Amino acid sequence: MTVVGVRDLTVEFGHVVALQDVTLDARPGRITAVVGGDGAGKSTLLRVLAHRVRAVRGEVLTVDRERLGYQPSTSGVWATLTVDENVEFVGRSYGMSTRQIRTRSAELLERAGLAEAGGRLGRELSGGMRQKLGFVLAILHEPQVVLLDEPSTGVDPVSRVELWRLISTTATGDTVVVMATTYLDEAQRAASVLALDAGRVLAAGTPDEIIAAVPGTIARLDGTDAPSAELTPLTWRRGTERHIWLPAGVPTPPHGVAAPDFEDALVALSLAAAPAGRVARDRRSLAYRDPTSEHSEVSIRDASGGATRPAEAAPTAAPTASATAVTKRFGHHLALDGVGLEVRPGEIVGLIGANGAGKTTLLRILLGLEGADDGTVTLFGRAPDNASRRRLGYVPQGLGLYTTLSVRENVAFLSRVYGVPRPQLPPALQEVRSSLVSDIGLGRQRQLAFALALSHSPELLVLDEPTSGVDPLGRARLWDVIHTQAEAGRAVIVTTHYLQEAEQCTRLVLLASGRLIGSGTVSDLTRGTSAVLVRSEDWQRAFDALDRSRLPIMLTGRDIRVAGTSAAVVQDALAGIPATVTSVPPTLEETMVLLDRDRDHEHREGAAA
């Protein structure tokens, strides 16, 4: 029975349709994830349920404000109040007695690992701690319905695991939990998912149901299975593989059907809903070209206009950019602590870490925008200088476009600055070349920023969080562009807080609060760690038992994953609760949590000594 939800909901802001015919059915005792990119309508949907936005059409079923807990995407923590004051204020606002507040907050802050931070101001908390406090505030009055707006975006892996544990513990009871997220792995762990794309429902159901609901087939391609030009837009890259969505009736390529995961499913569903997908469905043709012909390689149109050189990547090539033992302080804050990084032509180096881990600072030092307190940085073999700027393309997190200028004026400005001819824009941008950048939407803004960064054929491409808040298909497209650049011999550095994007990178550099916690390929990093999967009919009891034993656990649907331990230890902790316990390969996230813990432990011991 639906307790909280909407049926055929439409919301408009002025002329903008924020949600169209959306149906959501959230039930107690499970997490319902609303997944989508920025602008998909996730926040609007939560705000409708929180009595903040009026529906134009459709039914809304929700509870009154006393029984509702809400965490806005900004965490909802008062920055100038201490942790205790935050809790007290929210408790009082919900009419709780001082004693109730005290007992409830003691329990929750303890569970959130914030018990010792009671006197710290909201603004002094790390991003992860702030989000955990925000969650504590949202569930303080034991609401019947909890609405969480991207509680984990940009949060470090350790805090994310803890946050997920807090959320899943809440959802094991009678509470309805609806959470918006841009993380697919997180959505996949939820029991029920609503995928939104530009205000419309892309898919709904359990993750497995969504994977099963993909029309047509998802197939694997390699270099020898080059599809025709009209089918090229239906392909996307997954690490070393390339996948393609084929509408029903189109013959499957020789390499056969892939076992699609949640990400593949959402990309395919987006394609099926897009005009390109409809065109392909109509054509029902798939011509595999002769791999020896010059067009054999699947190539996504280069945003720079196709001025690419053949790959010259050689492992022995001199690094395009390198940083060695870089340390940077801002006042008392140690932003980077002896961090190193190296990128060679043709490589994609992924700089992975939470918000505040020091990714952007490291990039800025590498680009010569910021000086290091200690350590050395080289760019094209020497210290960063004015001349080296001409040879690099940088897309900052904020995109760095002039939003009050038109697309054409932005292009003209950049071409004048670099003294290069104006780049050929992709068709999607050509259509809007006279519009102001502020009016063309986030997706096209990102495309434009890429096109501009590539306009002067840079040797090093530096991308700061290019995929943050982008929907799965958009992310797949951006990665296509990034790979094309690397294949053309450019060195690429990408920062991301999406761990699942690690598979797209040649090498990874993992950062946590300014420290390097690991580097290498995914298999380098996960080697030597272990994980255990627990499957039990009585999963709630199993979860509670493992939670009490303080093992690093993660609820995935109804399964429980335990990182960095052996099956025997888990069996012990389960203390007789019937369950199947199997050793499984660890995920990068689990590895990062363990690495961060070890490092933290060392750090503390070092400080103590």
Added chain:
Amino acid sequence: MRAIVLKEFQELRRDRRTLALLIVMPLLLLIIFGYAANFTVDHLTVAVYGSGATTVTKLIDDNAKLKDHLDVVSTDAGGTKTDARNGLRDDKTDVAIVAAASNVDVYIDGSNLFAAQSARTIFAQLQQQVAQQAGKQGQGTASAQQTTTITVTTLFNPDLKTSWVMIPAIIGLILTFIGTIITSIGLVREREAGTLEQLAVMPLRPSAVVLGKISPYFLLACFDMALITVLGLLLFGVPFNGDPLIFIVGAALFLFVVLGLGVLISSVSRTTGQAIQLAFMVLLPQILLSGMIFPLSAMAAGVRWIGYCLPLTWFTMISQGVMIRGAGWNSLWFPLVILAAMAVVIFGLAVVRLSRSISPVKQHEHPETDAQHDAVAEVAR
């Protein structure tokens, strides 16, 4: 460099706020300083009392030079010195003249600094002329006529101290500052941090949120007002001649107006920067046009009417009237009514806007949802 110059112009063309600042500001400053910034008061209003009142009025009206500067607005042959003082206290005129048979007493309102200075100059010249004439006549026709003596007295602010006039006005300025800038920042900060949204989903009545947000600033402003008033009295020896109750009522009304302005500013600003920019746009004309620096009577009529639209103008009238002249209800009722009207309109509008932005929206009612609501209530129990 050319690329950047070009880009800058393109950006400026699109930025309406900056464009407005570039064009409106110079025009505004030109007009204000051209028409309003004038310390010299050319025209003084005069009331004439006493048995010789008609004679004096005729004398002034006949003397072209005097008539340029003095504008006799009332002539009261039966009036006394007390009437003259009361008239000035009630701010009816700048100057009051009491003409008896042989001596003329001139009273100047010292609370109107620049008018008082002009009046002093005019009457000092007059004194000289009269003395010279008396001398000539004495030599020529040997005491045919009685000599007339002119005594000039400056009331309320005998030394024409600037601080006495400024401090009552500055109290208003400080209240404006706290009311608009601090209040709007306090609200916008919460909007920026996203916590206003948090407040909006809590089971708090909108009125509780609005009052809870505004009362601290109201109290702080009250405290500041008391502090400034007491310090002004102690440090500068500014007198407090009137009824404190009038002052308190006026200040309270004024506070509602400026707090309302602050809340309104916050409701149309998305960032603290925007709020500060707007608050200064509200503050600047009040400093220049409220009469606290440039006398209202010296402004061109159009600009003066802008001044009459600003709350600080009316508060300054009240605070100067009460503190320096000891004016009473009967003369200050009008500014009080104006402030009360402004308070009702501005504060009311602000509270309605703010509470509307944080009240829960009402979804359309559907018959079947009602049934489901009951089911939800069931589950909740």
